[in-house]
Amino acid sequence: MDTYDAIIKKRDRRHFLARPIPEETLRRILQAGRMAGSSKNSQPNRFVVVRDRELLERMAAMVPVGKWLSTAAAAVVFVQEGRAHGFDAGRAAQNMMLTAFNEGIGSCPAHLPEAALAQMLGIPEGLFLDRVIGFGYVDPERDRPPSAVARQRLPLEDIVHYDRW
Amino acid sequence: MDTYDAIIKKRDRRHFLARPIPEETLRRILQAGRMAGSSKNSQPNRFVVVRDRELLERMAAMVPVGKWLSTAAAAVVFVQEGRAHGFDAGRAAQNMMLTAFNEGIGSCPAHLPEAALAQMLGIPEGLFLDRVIGFGYVDPERDRPPSAVARQRLPLEDIVHYDRW
Secondary structure, three states, X not given: OEXXXXXXXXXXXXXXXXXXXXXXXXXXXXXXXHOOOOHHHOXXXXXXXXXOHHHHHHHHOOOOOOHHHHHOOEEEEEEEOOOOOHHHHHHHHHHHXXXXXXXXXXXXXXXXXXXXXXXXXXXXXXXXXXXXXXXXXXXOOOOOOOOOOOOOOXXXXXXXXXXXX | OEHHHHHHHOOOOOOEOOXXXXXXHHHHHHHHHHOOOOHHHOOOOEEEEEOOHHHHHHHHOOOOOOHHHHHOOEEEEEEEOOOOOXXXXXXXXXXXXXXHHOOOEEEEEEOOOHHHHHHHHOXXXXXXXXXXXXXXXXXXXXXXXXXXXXXXXXXXXXXEEEOOO
């Protein structure tokens, strides 16, 4: 898919089929995260790929709105050495979600309680968890967003200024 | 260009030709930023597009490594309402830089001193500046990275864990 098409059409998805992601496809998604640029090439992102169904179900139960995560084919947990790297996490996450979308795989970021998740996954102390992103093949039967809400965005004119605010 | 190709091939660029970015192309870059998803669709990003040459030169003079910014065709300053939205800024920034790359336009993020930049651009109090991204057509004559450094990344095996750390 053309890059701009993918960027404009992609939206966050949470309704997945019970279909695993092939190893080769998962590797491309991870490569996309790895190749994202970072401030001074500091490469702050580490990824924990969770596919174990029991772990996914425990993650889904951590927050009231997390149920969809139990049906993800894989969840990627972003781990970083400090808290100042949100921008670089976002760059890598977008690369990964666009790569997935390019192959028919939906995705959505989520926030889970950090301490509980770190303990469950054995994340060493001194590292920080940012987002979790769930990935899965989109279930077309259950993925019909309310048209009034889907991808609603502020008009470009409201968010862009030229030369001065 | 195919989405995955663009994601894997893109790297940050800082050597630009003195060639303006057409309005339509700039609009696509901004649309790509606008359409990026954000936490709870909060849409925290605002963009100040700087094309005025004098302003670009003043921005370039703000940091010792900023000279390249004076040759950018445009710089986009990311403005947000709070400091907790780095991840969403990164998502939008990556969309914008990939869209640019898809059209032969290079880009690179930069950090500039916030207070000085906010004053120069008339950013209202209570808003925060995150990154600045410079965009421009890449100058092939001056854009030959040292091959040993270009896009050096840690091996995938060193940054990915499966199911547990």
